[in-house]
Amino acid sequence: MTSVQTTGDLTPEPSTLTPATTAAAPAPSRLRLRRPDLLAALGFTAVAVYVLEQQWRSPTSGYLVGSGQDQRMWEWFFAVAAHSVTQFQNPLGTVLQNYPQGVNLMANTAMFGVSLPLAPVTLLFGPTFTWTLVLTAGLAGTAFAWYWLLSRYVVESTAAAVIGGLFCGFAPAMISHANGHPNFVAMGLLPLILACVVALARGAGPRTTVLLGVLVAAQILLGEEPLLILAIGFGVFTVSYLAAHPRQALPTIRTALKPLLVAAAIALAITAIPLWWQFFGPQSYEFIDHGPMGNDLKALLQFPAQSVGGQLSPGQDVAINATEHNAYFGWPLLALVTGAAVWLRRSPTARAAAITTAVMCLLSLGAELTVGRDGTGIDLPWSWLERVPLLESVLETRFAMGAIPAIAVLLALATERALRQRAALVPWLLLLLVALLPLTPTPLPSVDRAPAPEFFADGTWRDYVSSGSVVTVPLPRPEDARALTWQIEADFGFPLAGGYFVGPVGPEKKAKYGPDDRRTALLLAQTQKTGVVPTVTDAERRQAVADLQFWRADVMVLPHGSNEAALRQTVQRLLGDPGHQAGDVWVWDVRGLVAGTR
Incomplete structure (x- = not known):
């Protein structure tokens, strides 16, 4: 069946995973x-x-x-x-x-x-x-x-x-x-x-x-x-x-x-x-x-x-x-x-x-x-x-x-x-x-994850999405990509701003994990991390509107989570809008802010 090589103790060794053989x-x-x-x-x-x-x-x-x-x-x-x-x-x-x-x-x-x-x-x-x-x-x-x-x-x-x-x-x-x-x-x-x-x-x-x-x-x-x-x-x-x-x-x-x-x-x-x-x-x-x-x-x-x-x-x-x-x-x-x-x-x-x-x-x-x-x-x-x-x-x-x-x-x-x-x-x-x-491996630990917010699971999102994107607060990123699961629950009925993927940044097309961060996304991520409501200036309010227009956003959605109160106050100050509750989340309908920019 195979050719034979000779090893040091004259024991026959079968033809091995090598590129050279006569057969x-x-x-x-x-x-x-x-x-x-x-x-x-x-x-x-x-x-x-x-x-x-x-x-x-x-x-x-x-x-x-x-x-x-x-x-x-x-x-x-x-x-x-x-x-x-x-x-x-x-x-x-x-x-x-x-x-x-x-x-x-x-x-x-x-x-x-x-x-x-x-x-x-x-x-x-x-x-x-x-x-x-x-x-x-x-x-x-x-x-x-x-x-x-x-x-x-x-x-x-x-x-x-x-x-x-x-x-x-x-x-x-x-x-x-x-x-x-x-x-x-x-x-x-x-x-x-x-x-x-x-x-x-x-x-x-x-x-x-x-x-x-x-x-x-x-x-x-x-x-x-x-x-x-x-x-x-x-x-x-x-x-x-x-x-x-x-x-x-x-x-x-x-x-x-x-x-x-x-x-x-x-x-x-x-x-x-x-x-x-x-x-x-x-x-x-x-x-x-x-x-x-x-x-x-x-x-x-x-x-x-x-x-x-x-x-x-x-x-x-x-x-x-x-x-x-x-x-x-x-x-x-x-x-x-x-x-x-x-x-x-x-x-x-x-x-x-x-x-x-x-x-x-x-x-x-x-x-x-x-x-x-x-x-x-x-x-x-x-x-x-x-x-x-x-x-x-x-x-x-x-x-x-x-x-x-x-x-x-x-x-x-x-x-x-x-x-x-x-x-x-x-x-x-x-x-x-x-x-x-x-x-010897030990079994990999696994847990049951928390269910998606009802806002996404029961279809309430349809009342707030026309043809634009959903901006979760904070945006999905490599550190927290839960929104991807919520989008799946909604049967991909809307696009998401942000995300977890590899994509290009800058003129050199150098890749990074996650999107090319915009100032508003960074501000919201920092607020969730620290729990401190930042000082919001007029420049940051203008930037928030510009970012929402860039994302062609229809709605901002804040689910329950860590430092939720600080995030809600931050969005309220950025938009000058108190928002309202829709089931188990806070929402801000921003379609008026991005009107005419699509």
Whole structure:
């Protein structure tokens, strides 16, 4: 079935995930599922349900605590995609948020690869159910896809492939992103893409070329950043592997180059319109500058907060937020991986995996080495790469995710060797338990969210909206995006000023999270934060009218919330209008102020 390489102890190692081999092995010939595959799939699904079991208790209303406002944003993406299907509208852009400028949804990783196919699910059960389903299927599907790749191309042992698949699907980064980033959870296509690339390097035919093009196009519609990280990681792996087989390098390149270019052309043809919209369409942007976002060195060594080890032995909080624990491998696993790399040092595949792990972890540390949030002044390789186009918009902390499959390869290879060398089996399994048990995830905490204000839920808003926007007080923004959920409750009957998305700012089209802030929006946000009613001048009153005209507002709505009294007094002073209660909210009908400006 496969060619054989020789390792240091003369134990046969199956042909691995490498671009060089003498036997052609097209990916489609290995798609048939076996009984162990089905059992593995059921096991991975059970683990995914366990991780999200609190969310599944209320699959249509639950809210993951660690998501911040990201769950609201993603639910809005799913809901607006379903809305665009029913209204026969262009799904790539909308003015339902950030009115009247709108949002470039293709530039916001709206995951059209799942949001559009799952539109019927969203329409039937709501966007929260779709959100819960995508996260669960994403974790299980990613684990199974890597298991499949490992079992077909890296190891012959099902148990070894299961261990690798479990780590890939439920690594600390995957659990962290399951709080709020489904685009970094639903990554099951990536192993299939790698399988096609390897098969083409082995001489697979046109069917695999077409399949690769389709898979890449589908991944672009799911998330481009994971694809970029995978490409960099696999590039490091390939160079490292071929360095040990220099004579195979040129024949491999010759075999793979043409079909890879054809596959790229197919992918670009399929995604040409979405990609044009992303980079050149309305509200597109040039780049987003996140600032320093590298991993702290402690992030590599500590246990993640959402794990058994993190509960028993919590470390210093050095993560960006709860959704960006992109490393957190823990020192026992890193020690085990280092030992495995030494043990398997005669294996070119193991060496390439070890080098890939080291390089991706190093890149994830950012431009300057930090330890315990303290800078050391030591420049790192990322300082040379952070201004490279495409790379400049990537959070460098996420490069650690490129080490996950490389670590899985080492764990799978070492497990298979231990199974063959009976004397090593028990020590290896004990070490594996010590390394992986602390990383066992705990269920993600979820709560039932507060219902939407009756003003939006029962349709009272219709009495105040003609053809303009609703301006909530304060406006929706990355810090508080509840209004997006209320708009969904109102079946997108009105556009919103402000919002939570990524959009351009200024003539350079530099991106930021949320809208290009106007003075009135900033004033209201500051009032909610401090609870202090600001001194309102005539200039600020004129600016408020100008901003309302810019937003083409019909009504300002103040729901119950923190510092509500201060916000109400502020709006009253800005408009010179006491407003009135409409059910459970305060409203100010501002259509007269913006009349003649639309």
